Amino acid sequence: MVPNVNLSFEEMWEKIIACDRTYDGLFFTAVKTTKIYCRPSCKSRKPKKRNVEFYHDINEVEKAGFRACKRCQPEVEQSPHIEIVRNTITFLINNYKQNLLLKDIADQIGLSPFYLERIFKQETAETPRTxxxxxxxxxxxxxxxxxxxxxxxxxxxxxxxxxxxxxxxxxxxxxxxxxxxxxxxxxxxx
The missing domain is CATH 1.10.10.60 (Homeodomain-like)
Structure with a gap:
């Protein structure tokens, strides 16, 4: 199960408009009119805001009667490091008010600072700090x-x-x- 992230509807909406790949797996966008759910990074045409629901768990969205998008395939893992990136993003979102050093973040994730930064940058094109x-x-x-x-x-x-x-x-x-x-x-x- 994916950790729950404290994002408002507006913040999640902004992430899907930006096709932000770093939020893939942290939440899913479900479109009520098509009964399809997607990753935040899906390049398909953006739905009307009023037709969107967000889910944090793939089982939850499927139980609600939505089927996976054939374009972005949200049910398929895309990277072996995605779990590390998800956990790091979740930690950052939930602890952004704290004075965090890379070492603190890496300790929380259970990796060396160098390895965490390398994986994170490889997957997101930015460092945990940025x-x-x-x-x-x-x-x-x-x-x-x-x-x-x-x-x-x-x-x-x-x-x-x-x-x-x-x-x-x-x-x-x-x-x-x-x-x-x-x-x-x-x-x-x-």
Whole structure:
């Protein structure tokens, strides 16, 4: 059974829109109108948001009456290292607020830091550290969107140790500052 990940509907929706391969196996996208379920990375045409349900377990989605997509074949394991990557991603998502070093992550997964980083980078094209930074920035963007918390409060809430690092990474990943991001969201609403 795949570990449960604490992702909101919106976060999972963003992952399927981005065809994010790193979430394959962590959850499945089920389309109510076609009764088909897919991996988050499936390249098939994206369904309407209102027709989507998410499941964390393949048995659960099949029990609900959905059948596997023939294009992405979600019931078939694609890499011998996928379980290591899944466990690492699950650990990062569930512990992103902590000050994590590669050694801490590797100890939790049960591998050497070098081996974990090599496998993770091979499968995701990024290191556990850069993946963790993306999670933190995504969580910060979600908080900017859904709360009235200040940028400073959000910075520390999502696990950044310094505001300068928070602002630098947010700008690099979202192409704007946290304040600009919030302002653009408010402009879209009005």
């Amino acid at each position: 993946y963790l930074e993306k999670i933190r920035v995504d969580k910060a963007a979600h908080l900017l969107k859904c709360t009235d918390k200040t940028n400073l409060e959000i910075c520390y809430e999502v696990g950044f140790q310094s505001t300068s690092n928070f602002y630098k990474l947010f700008r690099r990943l979202k192409n704007c500052s946290p304040s600009q991001y919030r302002k653009e969201l408010q402009n879209e609403i009005h």
